Amino acid sequence: MVKVLGEKVYAMEEPGFFRVRETLRGSGYLPLPIEIAADGISIEKLMQSEANVVYVTPSHQFPMGYVYPVGKRMQLLEWAGRNNGFIIEDDYDSEFRYRGRPIPALKGLDTHDSVIYLGTFSKAFTPSLRMGFMVLPKGLLNIYQEKWRHYKSTVPLMSQMAMSDFMSKGHWERHLNRMRVRYRKKQEVLISCLQSELGETVSVIGEQSGLHVVISVNLPVSENWLLEKAKQHGVLVFGLSVHISEKLKHLLKILLGYGGLGEREIVQGIQLLKKAWIESGKGD
Ligand SMILES: Cc1ncc(COP(=O)(O)O)c(C=O)c1O
Known part of the structure; x- marks a missing residue:
């Protein structure tokens, strides 16, 4: 995609998906944090920047989980139209x-042909x-x-054909409805x-959609402490600092993924987090 776009100035959401930041950086384009x-993203800050390409996650902002309202989507499209x-x-x-x-997705609202739409089967x-x-x-x-x-797809044709068959027979739609x-x-x-279990200690963000939520943790501890304590109790949770630039690093937010867990595991996991973060006490 970077090759096809040619010489551009990139911007991305801040906090934003670190894999995108690092991939762009690896291609020689460190994106401007907006x-x-x-x-969603600040249009004002985007307009003030030099950027002419912006990476966004409007359906479920990653990592925060916000959903861009339609008005913000229209403003983004206007920005793209005005700035080529x-x-x-x-x-x-x-x-x-x-x-x-x-x-609707930005791609569905786009009249300037300015949206590069990325989808994945990973989620x-x-x-x-x-x-x-x-x-x-x-x-x-x-x-x-x-x-x-000459840049070819690395996805095996067999997998692509199997997915195509799965879709054309209506299984995809049924799968999505069931999974939703x-x-x-x-x-x-x-x-x-x-x-x-955790009551006032946490508040939940980004629960409108997707397979993860973010929690703000109201404790006088560091992200590392929260991750380490959780790990010691057998629970894998993720910090947001990797997706955040220096000035915001003090935000104490933890990402909880639940897509691959059963309901009992979710309950056990949260009970373990309570033990890890509240009952075991700080500083040990
Ligand atoms: C923001 C975001 N985009 C895309 C993806 C999908 O990545 P991939 O298709 O490489 O699995 C993920 C997966 O975690 C993600 O969090």
Whole structure:
């Protein structure tokens, strides 16, 4: 994608997906961090920057879990139209929206052909397939076809054909409907357990969709302490600092993934977090 886009100035959400930051950095383009709020990326800050390509996760901002309202999506598209810019829309887990009305993807609202749409089967199906896809605007598709066709897909054709068959027979739609119900239930269990076990110590962010939530932890400890304590009690949770620039590093937020866990494991996990973070005490 970077090859097809050519010389550009990139920006991305801050906090934002560190794998994207590091991949762009590895290609020689360190993206400018643009702050976000509960309604998504700051358009004002984006306009003040030199960027002409921006990476965003509007369906479920990663890592914070915010959902961009339609107004913000229109502003982003206007920005792209006015600046001959491109928006990279990473729609990684939009299949699982539990609350609020559905909002169209940027790609669906785009009239300037300025959105590069990224999708993955890692969340809705399984990450071990290593299957994803990209929908390029026409202009970029032409550039790809003229100059960069020697970059081939690394996903085995057999897997692609199996998925195509799965979809055309209607299994994909049924799978998503089934999983949406299942994940919603898991999330309900997670949130009610967080409330009953950890109460005021935590507050939950980003529960409208997706397969993870973020919790703010109201304790006078470090992220490292929280991660280490959880690990000692056999629970794997993730810190947000890796997705955050220096100035925001003090935010004490932890990402909890629940997609791959059963309801009993979720309950046990939260009970263990209570032991780890509250009952075992600070400083030991
Ligand atoms: C923000 C975001 N985008 C995309 C992906 C999917 O990555 P991949 O398709 O490489 O598994 C993930 C997976 O964790 C993610 O968190």
